[in-house]
Amino acid sequence: MDMSRIGIIGAMELEVEELKSHMTDMKVTSRAGMDFCEGTINGAQVVIVRSGVGKVNAALCVQILADLFQVTQIINTGVAGSLNSKLEIGDIVISKDAVHHDMDATAVGYKPGIVPQMAESYFKADENLIELAKRVCQKVNPDIHVLVGRVASGDQFITDKEVKNRLIATFQADCVEMEGASIAHGCYLNQIPFVILRAISDKADDSGNYDYQIDYPTFEKAAAKHCAQLVEKLVVDLASSI
Numbered sequence: 001m002d003m004s005r006i007g008i009i010g011a012m013e014l015e016v017e018e019l020k021s022h023m024t025d026m027k028v029t030s031r032a033g034m035d036f037c038e039g040t041i042n043g044a045q046v047v048i049v050r051s052g053v054g055k056v057n058a059a060l061c062v063q064i065l066a067d068l069f070q071v072t073q074i075i076n077t078g079v080a081g082s083l084n085s086k087l088e089i090g091d092i093v094i095s096k097d098a099v100h101h102d103m104d105a106t107a108v109g110y111k112p113g114i115v116p117q118m119a120e121s122y123f124k125a126d127e128n129l130i131e132l133a134k135r136v137c138q139k140v141n142p143d144i145h146v147l148v149g150r151v152a153s154g155d156q157f158i159t160d161k162e163v164k165n166r167l168i169a170t171f172q173a174d175c176v177e178m179e180g181a182s183i184a185h186g187c188y189l190n191q192i193p194f195v196i197l198r199a200i201s202d203k204a205d206d207s208g209n210y211d212y213q214i215d216y217p218t219f220e221k222a223a224a225k226h227c228a229q230l231v232e233k234l235v236v237d238l239a240s241s242i
């Protein structure tokens with residue numbers, strides 16, 4: 001019997017509402033201001049939750065999924081800014097690994113992003129989940145560009161070209177967002193396999209005619225929906241592959 005129970009985290013309601021609308025037998029448990037929605041999607045057992053934005057919210061969310069719900073895998077869905085010139089708005093990044101770009105103990109001899117006294121700071125996503133995610137993306141929409149790459153996370157929304165270039169040079173990251181590394185870090189500590197799936201909503205700089213006040217909400221909505229559709233298919237494939 002399949003005993004998997006998949007935790008799905010989105011930072012914003014936008015990122016989880018689509019998935020929640022496909023759930024059956026939903027039971028809601030509230031902890032730390034978050035609603036954990038237990039139920040099934042096409043027979044797969046899931047717990048879907050909106051963590052809120054940023055690394056603290058995301059880390060707390062992972063710990064609750066681990067302790068209270070004993071999830072067997074975690075998938076993070078959402079949007080991200082592109083750090084790779086090959087990634088256009090609407091493209092998908094599947095995490096190879098994730099790093100905290102705002103972890104900075106360089107003053108005491110550590111490289112940027114390295115968490116002092118930890119064995120790992122580039123938290124690796126689960127190979128099996130990466131492969132499944134790749135296959136699902138290919139199946140759902142073979143025309144969409146998918147890249148397996150590095151996610152850099154920090155408690156900052158990046159729109160400045162110089163900051164963007166520093167993140168590329170320092171971390172060789174492919175996209176930037178505000179939760180992934182924290183989820184990855186929490187999964188590493190709790191030994192939970194994870195993958196981050198992000199749709200590109202912006203270029204994380206001030207290039208082109210992109211207006212963050214006007215354009216971002218539109219692209220965010222489309223990208224978040226797109227990503228959620230992929231996660232829904234991934235969950236079903238994952239549950240039937242175990």
Ligand code: ADE
Pocket residue numbers: 079080081082156157158159176177178201202203204205
């Ligand atoms: N999420 C989506 N775009 C982002 C950006 N440019 N910086 C941080 N998080 C993001």
